[in-house]
Amino acid sequence: MSSKPKRKFTTVSIPKTLFEKIKDRIKNTGFSSVSDYVTYVLREIFAEKQQQQSSEQAFSHEDEKRVKERLRALGYLD
Amino acid sequence: MKMNQAHGGSLVSRILSETASNKLKEQASEYPTITISSSIADIVQNIGHGVLSPLTGFMTEAEVNNVLDDMRLLSDTPWTIPIVLDVKEANDFSVDDEVVLSTDGAPVAALSIEEIFKLDQRQFSQQVFGTQDSKHPGVARVHAMGKTLLGGKLSVIPSPPKKFAEVTLYPLDTRILFKTKGWRTIVAFQTRNPPHLGHEYVEKTALTFVDGIFINPLIGPKKPGDFRDEVILDAYRALMKTYFLRENSVLSILRSPMYYAGPREAIHHSIMRKNFGCTHFIVGRDHAGVGKFYHPFAAQEIFTQFPDLGITPLLFKSFFYCTKCRSIANDKTCPHPKSDHINFSGSEIRRHFKDGLIPPESLMRREVAEVIASHPEPFVT
Numbered sequence: 253m254s255s256k257p258k259r260k261f262t263t264v265s266i267p268k269t270l271f272e273k274i275k276d277r278i279k280n281t282g283f284s285s286v287s288d289y290v291t292y293v294l295r296e297i298f299a300e301k302q303q304q305q306s307s308e309q310a311f312s313h314e315d316e317k318r319v320k321e322r323l324r325a326l327g328y329l330d
Numbered sequence: 331m332k333m334n335q336a337h338g339g340s341l342v343s344r345i346l347s348e349t350a351s352n353k354l355k356e357q358a359s360e361y362p363t364i365t366i367s368s369s370i371a372d373i374v375q376n377i378g379h380g381v382l383s384p385l386t387g388f389m390t391e392a393e394v395n396n397v398l399d400d401m402r403l404l405s406d407t408p409w410t411i412p413i414v415l416d417v418k419e420a421n422d423f424s425v426d427d428e429v430v431l432s433t434d435g436a437p438v439a440a441l442s443i444e445e446i447f448k449l450d451q452r453q454f455s456q457q458v459f460g461t462q463d464s465k466h467p468g469v470a471r472v473h474a475m476g477k478t479l480l481g482g483k484l485s486v487i488p489s490p491p492k493k494f495a496e497v498t499l500y501p502l503d504t505r506i507l508f509k510t511k512g513w514r515t516i517v518a519f520q521t522r523n524p525p526h527l528g529h530e531y532v533e534k535t536a537l538t539f540v541d542g543i544f545i546n547p548l549i550g551p552k553k554p555g556d557f558r559d560e561v562i563l564d565a566y567r568a569l570m571k572t573y574f575l576r577e578n579s580v581l582s583i584l585r586s587p588m589y590y591a592g593p594r595e596a597i598h599h600s601i602m603r604k605n606f607g608c609t610h611f612i613v614g615r616d617h618a619g620v621g622k623f624y625h626p627f628a629a630q631e632i633f634t635q636f637p638d639l640g641i642t643p644l645l646f647k648s649f650f651y652c653t654k655c656r657s658i659a660n661d662k663t664c665p666h667p668k669s670d671h672i673n674f675s676g677s678e679i680r681r682h683f684k685d686g687l688i689p690p691e692s693l694m695r696r697e698v699a700e701v702i703a704s705h706p707e708p709f710v711t
Contacts, residue, residue: 295406299638323503329507
């Protein structure tokens with residue numbers, strides 16, 4: 253755990269006017285830099301997209317049948 | 331609205347089929363064996379059943395460092411507590427070895443060793459617990475750990491629990507249960523204590539806004555003076571039998587160690603409940619705290635750093651009984667001075683039971699208190 257690699261960052265270009273707007277907006281907030289703010293917003297957007305794209309059901313009908321039997325036996329389902 | 335997806339995108343299963351489990355059990359003696367504690371065995375089962383999705387095994391060095399430094403996995407997925415397997419020494423093992431993990435003399439999993447590396451106790455303690463004070467129970471546990479860590483994927487033999495089997499559910503179970511009940515929004519309540527009226531009020535306040543509540547006591551090693559697991563469960567059964575609706579409440583346990591890591595552990599607890607299918611998670615005052623190591627609301631503030639957590643924290647202030655309002659209230663709802671307030675103090679409630687008394691009904695439901703009092707020794711000694 254001692255020889256840790258440096259965290260990798262990369263550069264993304266945004267219009268300077270937008271940069272200035274963000275810089276102005278994050279004054280007196282918890283964000284310490286424009287990069288912090290942009291990272292936060294992008295993570296938020298990605299998480300929303302990922303949730304929207306997820307499939308409705310992540311288990312098979314066989315799983316469902318087997319688990320429901322167990323849940324009934326345990327009294328969780330009637 | 332879709333069911334909340336598992337953390338990292340999909341629910342992990344590292345559980346072996348019946349055939350593969352039997353084969354591993356038969357051949358276990360041919361592999362090098364590592365004996366693990368019951369607490370690590372619980373973590374192994376949790377990884378196997380997807381409670382810790384997207385983890386598929388114990389973390390490697392780069393993953394541990396990323397979690398310590400950035401509170402994220404290498405995939406950028408939020409993660410705050412390193413999940414590691416420690417051994418005293420690893421002279422008998424090499425990378426790419428397949429080893430068997432066993433507890434109580436029985437094999438529970440195979441570990442494919444991807445990496446063998448050293449534990450930096452100071453770094454681990456400082457970053458996870460914010461201190462190196464050995465009076466902190468989490469730090470003390472880190473100090474007692476072996477100095478070598480093994481990272482790698484697990485293949486887990488499903489192990490039916492010896493205790494509390496009737497209230498043991500894993501994420502696949504709860505996801506199917508919630509779907510069958512028609513719940514789309516589910517709030518999880520984490521606890522390690524029997525319920526007093528303040529807990530009940532928080533639970534019911536949260537429940538008002540969602541389809542169902544998942545009450546999920548943490549079962550595992552505890553400190554002397556804590557309530558025993560069976561007492562907590564019996565107390566919740568008594569409460570829910572009379573004061574909750576069966577159609578919108580579920581009680582199930584989670585076997586997992588308490589790290590007492592305060593804010594980092596609040597995130598960890600919410601990730602596990604997301605994997606159970608929950609959409610909301612209740613965070614109260616000093617969640618997963620111990621002593622005065624954390625600011626009482628640090629465990630709430632940390633959620634602002636994770637816009638991509640995928641589970642919504644419901645942040646509650648402390649509740650109290652206000653003698654002027656003649657109801658349960660909190661700082662946001664009650665205009666009266668502190669002198670009118672009766673706090674729901676866990677230590678006060680424990681003191682009543684230690685003195686052989688029943689706490690007053692302004693603190694705890696009579697049905698709950700009587701169940702606790704009926705236990706010959708309600709506390710861990």
